[in-house]
Amino acid sequence: MxxxxxxxxxxxxxxxxxxxxxxxxxxxxxxxxxxxxxxxxxxxxxxxxxxxxxxxxxxxxxxxxxNSRPVPTESELVHLYPSRSAITGAGWEALLSGVKEQMDVLVFSGAFLVEQYNLIPLVRQKAAEGVRFRLLVGDETSPAVIQRAIDENTPGGLEGRIQLMRRYLADVLHLEGVEVRTHGTILYNSLYRFDDQLLVNGHAHGALAGQNPVMHLKRLPDGQMWQHYMRSFERVWSVGVPETA
Structure with a gap:
């Protein structure tokens, strides 16, 4: 193990x-x-x-x-990071390059994945290998996004980052297995799924996403936390608006 x-x-x-x-x-x-x-x-x-x-x-x-009680040999919680920015570049690259079957992302912007970790070429390469991508980004005109930008004291900034991310992702919309949708839901957590690994980036009012803690979860057969957060992804995915090439 x-x-x-x-x-x-x-x-x-x-x-x-x-x-x-x-x-x-x-x-x-x-x-x-x-x-x-x-x-x-x-x-x-x-x-x-x-x-x-x-x-x-x-x-x-x-x-x-x-502990006097039996300790499970495996836990869903692999690691707790004090902030998203505490995850090293090597950590992100290992998760991204290791995807073999499916990558799911729920964010408002997520442009750092493109600008720091070269997401677009990776999507092209992995999609050609049969990896499925479901990418949920914000609708910059939605009240939830506008209010989030105000709360972060960056009015207009978040909306611009979302527009930039949508432009980046437009280059891979035509690829088989790649789906992009926009949403206007309140973003309680940003989610990054890499096969059986899941990063849950919680959000505190008024704090930037990179300043908030991240839980690294591992999928287990009876794991409740993984299922809890992935159900929330599926709910947002079901109401998301598909982007077209």
Whole structure:
């Protein structure tokens, strides 16, 4: 069973197995074994790891939490980021490049995906490989978007970013498997689904999206959180207005 918590913590610190191994003083293959299994390192090694990754032992190995109740071997919550901007470029790129079947996005703008992570060429490449894309962006004329811009103290700015994103996405509307819709719903959370991985970017009143915390969830057979947020995606998708080429 892979240790997704450790992998995500490494991505958050922009560390590879090789660079982490050098810092801890072990062989890179040892780090790879930690990632690919639930194997727990010795106490001294765990102390070095948690100091480098700036996490607690229980964040990486729940069985060490000293809980009197049984601790599940897997949790939907892979990692909690204090803000969207705390996710490293390597973290975003790993999620984007790793998509094999489906990517779903619910945002108002999301233009950072194009401008920082080259989303449009990736959509072209992945769509040719059979990946399905469902991309929900805001309707810049809707009351929800206009009010959100006022709350963020950037009136007109968000509307412009949405128009820019819609223009970007117009270049891939003709591709098979790529669907883009606009919506005017209140955006309680931005959602980024990459196959069985889901980033939930909650929104606090008056704060910019990049300043708000992000939960990284992993899809599990009986996982309730994943289903909870994906049901909200489906509800917005059902009322979204399809963009046409």
């Amino acid at each position: 892979a240790n997704d918590r450790l992998r995500t913590a490494m991505l958050a610190m922009n560390l590879t197995p090789e660079t982490l191994a050098a810092k801890v003083g072990v062989d890179p293959k040892t780090v790879e074994r930690w990632i690919s299994s639930e194997r727990v390192p010795h106490r001294g090694t765990r102390y070095k790891l948690t100091s480098i990754l700036k996490v607690n032992e229980g964040d990486l190995w729940p069985s060490l939490q000293g």
